[in-house]
Amino acid sequence: MNREVILLLFPVMAGFCIPFGIKVSSKFGRVISLTSYLAGIIYGIIHLPGVMVKSRNVIIGNWIPPFGINLFFSPFTLGIVILIYGIASLVLLFDLYNTESRRGQYYLLYSLFVVSSVGMVLTGDIFNLFVFLEMGVIASSALIALGENTSGPERSLRYLIQAQGTSLLMLGGIALLYSAVGALNMAVFSRFEALKPSFALLTAVLILLPVLMQIKLYPLNTWAGGAFNSALTSFSASFCCIWATAGGVVLARFVLTIMNNESAFSSVTEKIRMLILVLGSLTILIGEAAALREKKLKRVLAFSSIGQMGMIAVGISAAGFASLKGALILLLSHAMAMALLFFTAGFLIRKSGTDQWRKMKGIGRKLYFPGGFFAVGAVALVGFPMFSGFWGKIELIRGVMAPGGIYIAGAAAILIGTIIEGVYFTRIVLSFFQHGGDWNKASYNPGFMLPSVILCAAVILTGVYPALIDFWLLSSIYELLNPKDFYADIIL
Amino acid sequence: MKRNELLINIFTIILIILIAAIVYLALTDSRKGLTLFSARLEDRVSYRYLFKCVSETDALKQRSVRIGQSGYENGAANIVTAVIVDYRLFDTFCEVLILFAASAGVTLLMEKRKKRIKKEAGIIVQTAVPMIMLFTIVVAFYIILHGHLSPGGGFSGGALIASAFILQFIAFEKKLSKRWFALLEPLAGLGLLAFGLSGLYLRGSFFANFLPTGSLGATISAGGIMIVYALIGIKVASGLSSISADFSG
Amino acid sequence: MTVWIIVLGLIMFAGSVVVIFQKSIKNAVITFGAVSLVSALMFILMKAYDAALAEASIGSVLTTAIFFWTVRRLEENGFNEKK
Numbered sequence: 020m021n022r023e024v025i026l027l028l029f030p031v032m033a034g035f036c037i038p039f040g041i042k043v044s045s046k047f048g049r050v051i052s053l054t055s056y057l058a059g060i061i062y063g064i065i066h067l068p069g070v071m072v073k074s075r076n077v078i079i080g081n082w083i084p085p086f087g088i089n090l091f092f093s094p095f096t097l098g099i100v101i102l103i104y105g106i107a108s109l110v111l112l113f114d115l116y117n118t119e120s121r122r123g124q125y126y127l128l129y130s131l132f133v134v135s136s137v138g139m140v141l142t143g144d145i146f147n148l149f150v151f152l153e154m155g156v157i158a159s160s161a162l163i164a165l166g167e168n169t170s171g172p173e174r175s176l177r178y179l180i181q182a183q184g185t186s187l188l189m190l191g192g193i194a195l196l197y198s199a200v201g202a203l204n205m206a207v208f209s210r211f212e213a214l215k216p217s218f219a220l221l222t223a224v225l226i227l228l229p230v231l232m233q234i235k236l237y238p239l240n241t242w243a244g245g246a247f248n249s250a251l252t253s254f255s256a257s258f259c260c261i262w263a264t265a266g267g268v269v270l271a272r273f274v275l276t277i278m279n280n281e282s283a284f285s286s287v288t289e290k291i292r293m294l295i296l297v298l299g300s301l302t303i304l305i306g307e308a309a310a311l312r313e314k315k316l317k318r319v320l321a322f323s324s325i326g327q328m329g330m331i332a333v334g335i336s337a338a339g340f341a342s343l344k345g346a347l348i349l350l351l352s353h354a355m356a357m358a359l360l361f362f363t364a365g366f367l368i369r370k371s372g373t374d375q376w377r378k379m380k381g382i383g384r385k386l387y388f389p390g391g392f393f394a395v396g397a398v399a400l401v402g403f404p405m406f407s408g409f410w411g412k413i414e415l416i417r418g419v420m421a422p423g424g425i426y427i428a429g430a431a432a433i434l435i436g437t438i439i440e441g442v443y444f445t446r447i448v449l450s451f452f453q454h455g456g457d458w459n460k461a462s463y464n465p466g467f468m469l470p471s472v473i474l475c476a477a478v479i480l481t482g483v484y485p486a487l488i489d490f491w492l493l494s495s496i497y498e499l500l501n502p503k504d505f506y507a508d509i510i511l
Numbered sequence: 512m513k514r515n516e517l518l519i520n521i522f523t524i525i526l527i528i529l530i531a532a533i534v535y536l537a538l539t540d541s542r543k544g545l546t547l548f549s550a551r552l553e554d555r556v557s558y559r560y561l562f563k564c565v566s567e568t569d570a571l572k573q574r575s576v577r578i579g580q581s582g583y584e585n586g587a588a589n590i591v592t593a594v595i596v597d598y599r600l601f602d603t604f605c606e607v608l609i610l611f612a613a614s615a616g617v618t619l620l621m622e623k624r625k626k627r628i629k630k631e632a633g634i635i636v637q638t639a640v641p642m643i644m645l646f647t648i649v650v651a652f653y654i655i656l657h658g659h660l661s662p663g664g665g666f667s668g669g670a671l672i673a674s675a676f677i678l679q680f681i682a683f684e685k686k687l688s689k690r691w692f693a694l695l696e697p698l699a700g701l702g703l704l705a706f707g708l709s710g711l712y713l714r715g716s717f718f719a720n721f722l723p724t725g726s727l728g729a730t731i732s733a734g735g736i737m738i739v740y741a742l743i744g745i746k747v748a749s750g751l752s753s754i755s756a757d758f759s760g
Numbered sequence: 761m762t763v764w765i766i767v768l769g770l771i772m773f774a775g776s777v778v779v780i781f782q783k784s785i786k787n788a789v790i791t792f793g794a795v796s797l798v799s800a801l802m803f804i805l806m807k808a809y810d811a812a813l814a815e816a817s818i819g820s821v822l823t824t825a826i827f828f829w830t831v832r833r834l835e836e837n838g839f840n841e842k843k
Contacts, residue, residue: 024717031608032704035697079601081716086556086565088601124619131612138605150605157609161616172620201550201557215544221537286544591810626836654813662809670814674821681825751822758829 021077023092026062026100027137029055034130041123048126049115056108056133063101070097071494076143076510084510085204089143091510095495099140099268102351103261106358107133109470110257113362116466125165132158132257136265143510145193145226145277146203148269149186152229155265156182159258166249174249178242185229185239192225200283206510209276209502211283219287227273227291234266234328237302244309247321248374252365255317259324259361260354267328267350270295271335271343276502295336296425300432302329307439316364316376319443320357323400326436327353333429334415342418343496348411351481351488352399355407359396359474362467363389370461376447381456383448388463390451392471397444399478402437406482412437560594578728586724586733587659596664596736596743600718604703607746611700614750614757618693621757632682640682647675655744659733665740669747676752680759692753699746706735706742761805768802785831785841793824 033055040047069075074093078084111129114121135155142148156179164175197203199214199222214222232239247255278284278291306325313319327349334346366389371379383390395406402408412433419430481488498505538547552558559565563576563583578588587593595603631637651671658664710719725732775795782788796819803812 021716022711024711028704028708028717031700034608034611035700035704038693038697079717080597080710081714081719082565082598086559087598122619124615127615128612128619131608131615134608144602146599147602147605150602150609154605154609154612157616158612161612161619164616164620195547197550197555198548199545199550201555203556211545213544215540215542215546217537217540217542218544218546221534283545624833624836628832628836663813664810667810667813667817670817670822674817677821677825751818755822755825755829758826758833760829 023066023075023077024079024090026059027134027141029059030130030134034127037123037127048123049111052126052130053108053111055130056104056111059104060101060108063097063104067097070094074505074509084143085202085207088147089510090141091143093498094491095498096140098491099264100137102354103133103136103264106260106354107257109358109473110253112470113466114253116464128158128161132162133261136261139265140268143205144203145205149189149193153186155262156186159262162254163246163250165251167251168249171249174245178246181232181239181242182229185232188225189229192222195222205277206507209279209282209507213285214283216286219284220290223278223284223287223291230266230270230273231298234263234270234332235325236298236329236332237305240325243325244318244321248315248317252361256358256361260358263324263328264350264354267331270332271499274335275338275499276506279502281503292336292338295332296429299329299332299336300429302332303432303436307436311439311443314375314377316368316374319376320360320364323440324357326440327400330415330433330436333419333433337419337422337426339418339421340496341414341421343499344492345411345415345418347492347495349408349415352407352411352478355474355477356396356399359392359471359478362471363393363396366467377450380450381453382458383451385458385460392475393451394448395475395478397448399482401441401444407478409482410485560598561590565598576727579726581726583724583727586727587736588728589659589661592659592664592736596739597720600739607700607703607743610747610750611696614696614753617754617757624760629684631684636682640678644675644678647671655740656737658740659736660728665743666747669744670751672748673751673755677755680755689753689756692749692756695749696746696753699742702742703739706739765802765805768798772798789824789827793820796820
């Protein structure tokens, strides 16, 4: 049976029900969205043990994979999907208390956004992936435009133009690939006769472009700062965590599974990895340097996220056991810590009435919960010992150093990026806890406290006891490094 | 400002020429390996779609598809429809969701017009539009319901219905309420979802075609394709109409 | 057949260039609609009738109408392209 597909359909159902429900009650949208994400988490956890034993290939329409579309359920994808649903429901919890009521279409678009991220992670068909990507782009550009200030539409348009342009190029790449291979399934590409080197490079770059853009890699990330700054806090958080996590998974899928040594792209595997390495290293340096001299709190977080995604890209490009382990831990830690940071940043910006972190001097002395949460998120992101980022950074640097050669430069970039990150986050946290500034005490609602406490606990737990996710990490790495045994053979 | 603009233009043109040269070189490279159009027709997945033998595991058994025969795994005489609405129905479903997202986004962001400058359309337009609308909608219904037989289907037919409504929006100030479109669209979506889930329940796979396929080329044939295309047509028509209703005020 | 396709392609190309260098927005929108009509013709020549239908209704009706409604909204808020 192929019942697992329902995992993808919970938010779709919620989305279709919302226009009717809001006729009855204005709270219907948020309630049913939250319910659908919680249902997704529960359904995913129920299926996790079975998938841990053996990955499942879920076919759609009873057409077998090279001809029909399939979804791939492995520990890797299912774990990421549970994470996505988890963060989506935390964001909605935050939304429940911390914003004025929104129109039903907001929740509808948010549901579609979550569906598209989940679909990108699960799908096994490259054209289907393109369609999901497009869906996410449309939904998220509408949500960015609904910003807190008037520059929302402009930022959204900027994002939309870049995203549409790159996805158009991806469509061209898919067409080229189909004309050479004659199939659209990613498992087919992962073990196929080699393409001509120049042609392979062309198609690979065309296909990778939108993914590189969505995870904000260097030449294609000019939209990021403004978009994150002007979007609503809850959407910035989800856009940063959910969408970038899904993008990171897709990048890993492309670089490691479809463009491996035995695939159609076998002639250019090294070149593609080198490209990702160089772009990732540049992204780290540029993103962190931009964050260092940025004044607005949410923009700092956006640039910091850019730097983190660069590190993840470098880890993926090194394609070793340790580097992948580091990249995956960093992916989780980035998602959780960034959500925490955005929540607290949104809370602080709303309470203080300014979006510049220098003007929030001393705010942590009165509002010690948000200040403390911010500090926890920051140290987790930077990678202090006992927090989730620590293991990620250690393994990442160790793994990226291993191949030697130009990869040493990548490791150096990660190190430098981490140091810069440490500098600016220390500066911000210190300024929050300085003397001075008179702030009123505020009451905390459960919508702020509950998600923050959960995320804090998750960040600290994975840092103190990393063996908790070890099994998931191992099976994910095996799947990514042995695409033949753990991916293609199961699907085809 | 002016000088910068010129520089940017020149830079863009050089960049485009460079990219074109790279693409040309990549496509006309003479080294060994697969390249553009190197997959023969028989190797492509679309070949199996043509001869309707995807489910057979061994080599192609059936080499001919004839109008009037029955028992094919997919009963659509129109090959494009067979691919869009049966073999790759999930993609189509997601594309419908994209349209849903677009119309919801427009509804979310568009404000009502505040200062209205009223300009009525002329008498010729106002007389002609209802007639044109009638014909357009009739043709659109034909296209939607015969999607499995003749070119077209839910998307083209839905767009035609939407263009009929756009003509109405242009000609008359008083127009159909937007509410109906906003409710019709998710209703059709729920219908699609119900179709998919009944396929999952009855045939063990989401969007499996659980109705009999009938004989190729008959009006009532191809199982669920007719139903799915009708739902898609309603959804596309109401989505595009809702977008244009939002824009027109 | 091929000759017609080439001729129509040239017309489309010329139309797109005209759209870019058009001074007035309304004229540009009309030209744009005409270009998509020509592309619908092109689809018919290439025997893609369904794509032609969709292109004719979306490209020349829907997008043109949406552009004009946007221009109307702009004009109602004090935008005047002659200035």
